[in-house]
Amino acid sequence: xxxxxxxxxxxxxxxxxxxxxxxxxxxxxxxxxxxxxxxxxxxxxxxxxxxxxxxxxxxxxxxxxxxxxxxxxxxxxxxxxxxxxxxxxxxxxxxxxxxxxxxxxxxxxxxxxxxxxxxxxxxxxxxxxxxxxxxxxxxxxxxxxxxxxxxxxxxxxxxxxxxxxxxxxxxxxxxxxxxxxxxxxxxxxxxxxxxxxxxxxxxxxxxxxxxxxxxxxxxxxxxxxxxxxxxxxxxxxxxxxxxxxxxxxxxxxxxxxxxxxxxxxxxxxxxxxxxxxxxxxxxxxxxxxxxxxxxxxxxxxxxxxxxxxxxxxxxxxxxxxxxxxxxxxxx
Amino acid sequence: xxxxxxxxxxxxxxxxxxxxxxxxxxxxxxxxxxxxxxxxxxxxxxxxxxxxxxxxxxxxxxxxxxxxxxxxxxxxxxxxxxxxxxxxxxxxxxxxxxxxxxxxxxxxxxxxxxxxxxxxxxxxxxxxxxxxxxxxxxxxxxxxxxxxxxxxxxxxxxxxxxxxxxxxxxxxxxxxxxxxxxxxxxxxxxxxxxxxxxxxxxxxxxxxxxxxxxxxxxxxxxxxxxxxxxxxxxxxxxxxxxxxxxxxxxxxxxxxxxxxxxxxxxxxxxxxxxxxxxxxxxxxxxxxxxxxxxxxxxxxxxxxxxxxxxxxxxxxxxxxxxxxxxxxxxx
DNA sequence: AAACAGCACTCAAGATAAAGAAGTGCCAGA
DNA sequence: TCTGGCACTTCTTTATCTTGAGTGCTGTTT
Numbered sequence: 001x002x003x004x005x006x007x008x009x010x011x012x013x014x015x016x017x018x019x020x021x022x023x024x025x026x027x028x029x030x031x032x033x034x035x036x037x038x039x040x041x042x043x044x045x046x047x048x049x050x051x052x053x054x055x056x057x058x059x060x061x062x063x064x065x066x067x068x069x070x071x072x073x074x075x076x077x078x079x080x081x082x083x084x085x086x087x088x089x090x091x092x093x094x095x096x097x098x099x100x101x102x103x104x105x106x107x108x109x110x111x112x113x114x115x116x117x118x119x120x121x122x123x124x125x126x127x128x129x130x131x132x133x134x135x136x137x138x139x140x141x142x143x144x145x146x147x148x149x150x151x152x153x154x155x156x157x158x159x160x161x162x163x164x165x166x167x168x169x170x171x172x173x174x175x176x177x178x179x180x181x182x183x184x185x186x187x188x189x190x191x192x193x194x195x196x197x198x199x200x201x202x203x204x205x206x207x208x209x210x211x212x213x214x215x216x217x218x219x220x221x222x223x224x225x226x227x228x229x230x231x232x233x234x235x236x237x238x239x240x241x242x243x244x245x246x247x248x249x250x251x252x253x254x255x256x257x258x259x260x261x262x263x264x265x266x267x268x269x270x271x272x273x274x275x276x277x278x279x280x281x282x283x284x285x286x287x288x289x290x291x292x293x294x295x296x297x298x299x300x301x302x303x304x305x306x307x308x309x310x311x312x313x314x315x316x317x318x319x320x321x322x323x324x325x326x327x328x329x330x331x
Numbered sequence: 332x333x334x335x336x337x338x339x340x341x342x343x344x345x346x347x348x349x350x351x352x353x354x355x356x357x358x359x360x361x362x363x364x365x366x367x368x369x370x371x372x373x374x375x376x377x378x379x380x381x382x383x384x385x386x387x388x389x390x391x392x393x394x395x396x397x398x399x400x401x402x403x404x405x406x407x408x409x410x411x412x413x414x415x416x417x418x419x420x421x422x423x424x425x426x427x428x429x430x431x432x433x434x435x436x437x438x439x440x441x442x443x444x445x446x447x448x449x450x451x452x453x454x455x456x457x458x459x460x461x462x463x464x465x466x467x468x469x470x471x472x473x474x475x476x477x478x479x480x481x482x483x484x485x486x487x488x489x490x491x492x493x494x495x496x497x498x499x500x501x502x503x504x505x506x507x508x509x510x511x512x513x514x515x516x517x518x519x520x521x522x523x524x525x526x527x528x529x530x531x532x533x534x535x536x537x538x539x540x541x542x543x544x545x546x547x548x549x550x551x552x553x554x555x556x557x558x559x560x561x562x563x564x565x566x567x568x569x570x571x572x573x574x575x576x577x578x579x580x581x582x583x584x585x586x587x588x589x590x591x592x593x594x595x596x597x598x599x600x601x602x603x604x605x606x607x608x609x610x611x612x613x614x615x616x617x618x619x620x621x622x623x624x625x626x627x628x629x630x631x632x633x634x635x636x637x638x639x640x641x642x643x644x645x646x647x648x649x650x651x652x653x654x655x656x657x658x659x660x661x662x
Numbered sequence: 663a664a665a666c667a668g669c670a671c672t673c674a675a676g677a678t679a680a681a682g683a684a685g686t687g688c689c690a691g692a
Numbered sequence: 693t694c695t696g697g698c699a700c701t702t703c704t705t706t707a708t709c710t711t712g713a714g715t716g717c718t719g720t721t722t
Contacts, residue, residue, distance in 0.1 A: 039664080041714095058671090060714065060715080099491075100471070100491040160433070239582040386685095391686080
């Protein structure tokens with residue numbers, strides 16, 4: 001491993017580079033390390049040999065390599081206390097009890113995205129513990145209805161459903177009553193099975209015109225189950241980062257934000273500790289080599305929501321993590 | 332006004348510039364206009380004197396000025412037939428009758444945004460003709476409920492409502508029944524009045540614990556009324572346009588896309604002909620001098636939705652307008 | 663052995679100059 | 693009224709030079 005001074009040096013370089021976005025010179029660290037620039041230079045080249053530092057050209061200062069950031073995050077970073085300013089802004093939301101929990105967390109995430117100039121994505125793996133609270137089907141025209149599903153977390157999904165044939169209001173009510181009777185209280189991931197094996201036979205006994213409605217509704221609920229509900233805050237913040245001044249790079253990233261399938265994959269990665277904070281630096285994530293993702297999960301009303309904070313590889317890791325921890329502790 | 336050749340010249344320059352994003356030289360037009368470059372140059376300087384053309388520097392070719400685009404759009408542009416390719420892509424959606432009207436129009440708009448590399452915003456002035464179809468309040472926890480409002484256009488709005496005190500299920504049902512009884516069938520813009528003067532007195536007679544629920548619900552419905560439902564397609568398309576290679580410019584525009592208040596103002600502008608296509612070139616709109624907006628309204632289920640197509644000032648006006656007209660004709 | 667001062671070397675970035683290309687404007691003649 | 697010809701302008705590209713901020717290395721000091 002590294003000696004004390006090397007640790008200290010790497011830490012200084014990461015933090016200096018994160019702050020100024022400029023290769024860090026040996027001279028600029030003399031004062032902090034209380035030794036000459038020559039000494040620092042020799043240490044620097046050792047760290048470079050170990051793959052922890054890089055140069056942008058032969059005679060440039062050093063910047064942290066991906067491995068350098070990893071080492072920093074794993075060994076050097078010390079959790080920072082929240083600054084009064086950060087805390088103040090967050091508290092106004094946390095303390096506001098006009099909002100239900102999930103809304104107030106979303107608001108907090110918006111604040112954090114603003115404070116850090118990062119993008120935050122919140123996505124729920126709703127199918128696990130969430131339970132259907134209510135199903136509604138409301139007639140709109142002669143041959144179209146709107147289907148609504150409400151879960152016990154207060155989440156509402158709706159879809160317009162087109163029917164080939166005219167269905168009477170009473171027929172709709174019949175179908176919905178049957179669905180409700182069997183489905184309310186069912187966990188989302190079991191709804192499919194129940195619809196297929198318990199509800200379908202019963203519907204079958206009734207008027208055939210209900211079949212179409214039932215099928216459409218099944219497909220709707222299917223989508224709800226498979227569709228992790230995605231929320232995003234600070235989508236454009238990446239544009240503020242000086243290293244993203246290349247339009248094609250920005251475009252690449254912004255298009256990934258809009259790609260639901262891509263975003264959903266963020267949840268896929270299984271990590272050692274659920275609930276822990278996981279960090280994916282540069283090529284460790286699929287976004288972009290210059291991007292890091294800080295991922296964690298919050299249990300909200302029994303639902304596990306994944307929170308992903310997306311920012312430049314050159315990120316204030318300590319501050320970001322402190323903010324996320326503060327949010328968890330004050331939930 | 333301009334003579335025939337000047338018309339032809341301006342038309343050629345606009346269309347050439349739109350295609351190649353490069354100042355157009357006199358020489359490049361000799362063949363099309365069947366005269367020498369010197370002749371074209373003298374015509375060009377006349378058009379420049381009239382403010383229809385501009386130069387990027389003293390010895391550059393010409394580009395259309397804002398006034399030039401305006402003249403082109405008002406007098407020179409001829410509606411183009413749809414290319415087979417464009418039509419094909421649109422038709423697969425239009426002909427799909429699994430979707431209700433508003434959904435299929437949204438799909439079509441997505442296609443158009445893709446075909447034109449423009450961003451399309453669809454926003455509804457829901458309060459005018461839309462009528463409440465159903466109101467629901469579903470208990471989530473002891474002191475929170477989710478409120479749902481469904482309109483006759485199949486639009487669903489929902490909100491989590493936090494209550495200070497515990498309210499029993501039957502009490503909620505009572506309140507909702509009263510609200511439903513008076514509100515269903517009411518146009519959105521009259522809901523407020525009705526709630527205040529007809530429903531409130533009745534609620535007042537009942538248990539006080541309902542008051543809070545009623546108030547929260549009023550605030551919710553208020554927001555629904557004032558909130559024009561915004562949909563967006565191709566948000567990142569602006570990044571594909573070569574003239575937007577400046578990150579600060581892109582940021583400025585993308586941030587406006589996320590600014591609901593700003594977007595809503597698009598509907599505000601009153602125009603001569605409702606239902607007609609309106610064009611705002613460069614400084615004629617509040618977005619950016621290099622951006623044009625093509626705006627029109629579609630009546631969908633009695634609701635007037637505003638469609639705004641946002642792209643570079645250097646836009647294929649004829650094609651875009653043909654696409655929008657085709658969509659209207661095939662609705 | 664570790665730290666340091668000194669010096670040669672490297673590279674990026676900015677300034678300046680020159681050459682070439684792509685235009686225009688204008689004039690005189692058909 | 694149109695056109696060919698020519699001088700002039702500006703952008704673009706390329707090359708050269710300079711400067712400044714760094715490093716790497718070496719020999720000396722502690």
